[in-house]
Amino acid sequence: MIRVLLVHDECLVRTVLARWLARESDLKVYDTSWRGALARVRSARPVVCAADLDCMDTYGIPPLGELCAPGGDRPVPHLLVLASGNRPGLLKRALEAGALGYVDKAGPPEQLLDGIRTVAQGERFINDSLGFGFLKAAQMPLTRRELSVLSLAAEGVSMAEIAGRLHLSHGTVRNYMAAITRKTGARNRIDAIRISRGQGWL
Amino acid sequence: MIRVLLVHDECLVRTVLARWLARESDLKVYDTSWRGALARVRSARPVVCAADLDCMDTYGIPPLGELCAPGGDRPVPHLLVLASGNRPGLLKRALEAGALGYVDKAGPPEQLLDGIRTVAQGERFINDSLGFGFLKAAQMPLTRRELSVLSLAAEGVSMAEIAGRLHLSHGTVRNYMAAITRKTGARNRIDAIRISRGQGWL
Numbered sequence: 001m002i003r004v005l006l007v008h009d010e011c012l013v014r015t016v017l018a019r020w021l022a023r024e025s026d027l028k029v030y031d032t033s034w035r036g037a038l039a040r041v042r043s044a045r046p047v048v049c050a051a052d053l054d055c056m057d058t059y060g061i062p063p064l065g066e067l068c069a070p071g072g073d074r075p076v077p078h079l080l081v082l083a084s085g086n087r088p089g090l091l092k093r094a095l096e097a098g099a100l101g102y103v104d105k106a107g108p109p110e111q112l113l114d115g116i117r118t119v120a121q122g123e124r125f126i127n128d129s130l131g132f133g134f135l136k137a138a139q140m141p142l143t144r145r146e147l148s149v150l151s152l153a154a155e156g157v158s159m160a161e162i163a164g165r166l167h168l169s170h171g172t173v174r175n176y177m178a179a180i181t182r183k184t185g186a187r188n189r190i191d192a193i194r195i196s197r198g199q200g201w202l
Numbered sequence: 203m204i205r206v207l208l209v210h211d212e213c214l215v216r217t218v219l220a221r222w223l224a225r226e227s228d229l230k231v232y233d234t235s236w237r238g239a240l241a242r243v244r245s246a247r248p249v250v251c252a253a254d255l256d257c258m259d260t261y262g263i264p265p266l267g268e269l270c271a272p273g274g275d276r277p278v279p280h281l282l283v284l285a286s287g288n289r290p291g292l293l294k295r296a297l298e299a300g301a302l303g304y305v306d307k308a309g310p311p312e313q314l315l316d317g318i319r320t321v322a323q324g325e326r327f328i329n330d331s332l333g334f335g336f337l338k339a340a341q342m343p344l345t346r347r348e349l350s351v352l353s354l355a356a357e358g359v360s361m362a363e364i365a366g367r368l369h370l371s372h373g374t375v376r377n378y379m380a381a382i383t384r385k386t387g388a389r390n391r392i393d394a395i396r397i398s399r400g401q402g403w404l
Contacts, residue, residue: 010307012284012314013215020218082214105212112214156393190392191358 002120005046005077006031007067009055024113038066041077048120049077050103050112053090053200061202062090064097078119082112085133087200092137101125140201141183147201149176154193154202204322207248207279208233209269211257226315240268243279250322251279252305252314255292255402263404264292266299280321284314287335289402294339303327342403343385349403351378356395356404 004027008014011033018031032040034055041049055062070076080101081094094102101119103112104127111127118125126134142150152162163173177189186192196202206229210216213235220233234242236257243251257264272278282303283296296304303321305314306329313329320327328336344352354364365375379391388394398404 010286011309012305012307012311013219016219016222016311017215020222084212103214105214107213109214109218153392154396156389156396158390187358188360190355190395193392193395194356194358 001028002026002048002116003028003044003046004030004048004050004116005037005040005044007034007037007040007049007051007062008082009033009052020109021113021116027116034062037063038069041067042074045074046077047075048080048101048116050080050082050116052082052105053084053087053094061093064093064099068098078122080115080119080125083130083133085130087198088133088136089140089196089199089201091130091133091200092140093200095134095137102130103127104129136199140199142180142196142201146176146180146183149173150180150193150196151202153177153189154197203230204228204250204318205230205246205248206232206250206252206318207239207242207246209236209239209242209251209253209264210284211235211237211254222311223314223318229318236264239265240271243269244276247276248279249277250282250303250318252282252284252318254284254307255286255289255296263295266295266301270300280324282317282321282327285332285335287332289400290335290337290339291342291398291401291403293332293335293402294342295402297336297339304332305329306331338401342401344382344398344403348378348382348385351375352382352395352398353404355379355391356399 006014006018006029014031018029021027022029030040030044030046049067051067053062068076068079079099081099082103082105083091084105101115103115107127107129115125148166149162159173163170181189181192184192184195186195206223208216208220208231216233220231223229224231232242232246232248251269253269255264270278270281281301282305283301284305284307285293286307303317305317309329309331317327350368351364361375362372365372383391383394386394386397388397
């Protein structure tokens with residue numbers, strides 16, 4: 001039996017997906033929202049975490065690190081993400097978090113079963129249709145520092161406060177914002193936030 | 203038999219949901235993405251459109267009007283929306299589009315079955331748990347004109363261009379933005395966009 005933890009924020013969808021998975025005789029299925037994911041990883045001890053990359057609680061950035069964090073003698077589950085090709089920034093985050101499998105939500109559901117069984121063996125699984133998304137993820141133009149500045153700006157924090165929080169001068173923050181706007185091909189700050197969010201970088 | 207058209211942008215989720223619905227002996231189920239919804243309403247002639255309010259193609263604003271637009275001798279389907287209480291602006295849009303049913307995605311999937319069967323009779327269906335969302339929707343502070351200004355700003359359009367597009371003076375656009383920022387309790391324009399998007403108003 002493969003112990004699978006399904007992580008998805010919408011109860012209605014999660015329940016139907018979990019029941020659908022549970023019809024497979026080789027799967028033992030648990031499910032949780034992102035908020036309860038860490039506790040559930042601890043209690044259910046899954047071999048595979050199948051986690052939806054869209055996350056309502058945190059404005060689109062799922063706490064992927066929680067799922068893969070080693071914890072005492074608990075085995076770290078293999079991470080399989082349900083992704084979409086048009087949010088390359090989220091693909092990049094999943095890569096950085098060490099996800100082993102990538103299922104395209106734009107494809108048929110049987111791919112999720114293939115993915116679960118493949119990563120349960122410790123093998124990589126990637127839907128071909130996500131290829132272009134990975135290509136774009138590799139081209140993500142912003143540095144880590146630029147992303148920190150933009151994330152704060154996107155939360156509505158003023159330039160002066162961003163400078164204070166990141167221990168930078170006002171001029172440096174302004175320079176970062178100018179670089180971000182140029183690199184994202186944006187018309188202004190609001191446009192840079194819009195573009196970056198659309199790409200799943202923020 | 204109740205002819206149901208399920209509208210959801212994620213193929214994987216949509217397919218599993220449609221199969222789950224199709225197990226009910228009184229339902230005949232069709233499914234489509236938002237992009238193909240209007241054509242599918244025409245061809246499948248559903249009695250109920252069960253439509254997910256989260257829509258990837260249009261940055262969160264589903265083209266609800268399309269589903270309910272009368273078209274020749276075709277009967278207009280009853281609209282049932284899959285909603286969440288934390289995006290009251292989308293609830294408000296669904297209300298304005300004439301949706302008859304409101305299913306909370308944070309609840310169990312059986313509510314979707316109840317909802318479909320209820321609105322198929324032409325009767326209203328609302329999950330109690332959406333009550334607070336409706337309350338907040340009723341308190342939406344922005345006027346239609348203010349929303350137009352904010353929508354353009356959120357797309358990265360400059361203040362000068364917004365003035366041009368809406369045939370307003372620069373000063374008027376600035377006044378609208380100031381009113382929007384004040385009414386939403388925001389710290390600045392970016393914050394006003396963030397808050398309004400979180401509420402599903404944009």
